[in-house]
Amino acid sequence: MDAVMTRGSEGSKMKWLWLAVLVIVLDLGTKAIATAILTYGNPVPVMPSFNFTLLHNTGAAFSFLADAAGWQRWFFVTLALVVSVVLIGWLRKLKAHETWIAIAIVLILGGAIGNVYDRVVHGYVVDFLHFYWQDWHFPAFNLADTAITIGAAMMIIDAFRKPADDSGDANRSN
Numbered sequence: 001m002d003a004v005m006t007r008g009s010e011g012s013k014m015k016w017l018w019l020a021v022l023v024i025v026l027d028l029g030t031k032a033i034a035t036a037i038l039t040y041g042n043p044v045p046v047m048p049s050f051n052f053t054l055l056h057n058t059g060a061a062f063s064f065l066a067d068a069a070g071w072q073r074w075f076f077v078t079l080a081l082v083v084s085v086v087l088i089g090w091l092r093k094l095k096a097h098e099t100w101i102a103i104a105i106v107l108i109l110g111g112a113i114g115n116v117y118d119r120v121v122h123g124y125v126v127d128f129l130h131f132y133w134q135d136w137h138f139p140a141f142n143l144a145d146t147a148i149t150i151g152a153a154m155m156i157i158d159a160f161r162k163p164a165d166d167s168g169d170a171n172r173s174n
Helices: 002-009 012-037 071-093 099-121 143-160 167-173
Strands: 044-047 050-057 125-133
Touching: 012 050, 012 071, 012 099, 012 125, 012 143, 071 099, 099 125, 099 143, 125 143
Parallel strands: none
Antiparallel strands: 044 050, 050 125
16 A cells, blocks of 8 residues: 555656747747747847847857857766756655646746757757846747746755654654
8 A cells, every 4th residue: 555655646746748849939939929020130129128039059058158169068968967857856756735846847947948958959949038237138039948947946956945844744654
C-alpha cells in the first residue's frame, strides 16, 4: 500500500505541462506577429518607457556571448535541452502538494523550449519587448524570457518559504 501511495503522489504534477505548452504557443505566436509587422531595429512606441522593437539575440540573457563566433548557438541549444530534461525529471518526482514549484518548473520549461525553437530555426532568439527610462534601455526580451524570469522568481521565493511542519505526521504514523 505504501508503494502505491508513493507512486500516486509522484508524477501528479505532470498535468501542469499544459502550461508549458501554452507558454510555447503564446511565445512563438507573439514572435511571429512581431516579425511580420515590425521592422528590425525600428522602435514602435506603445506607451511612455515601452516600445515594440524587433531585435535578434544570438546570445543569452542580456545578449551574453552575442558577439561570439557562432558556437554559442549550439551551446545554448544543448544547455537548454539538458535543463529541460532535468526539469521534466524534477516535475515527475514532485509530490501532490508541490504545486507552486511545479508551476515554476513548467514556466521555465516552456520559456526554454520557446527560445530553443528560435535558436534552432533562426539561429537567434526573436526579442521585441523593449523597456527604457530616459537614456537607459533594458535589453529587449520576449514572452519566453518573461516566463523563465517568473519561474525563476517563484523558485527563489520557494526557497524562503516556511517548510511544512511534518513533525505531527511522523508521530501519527508510529
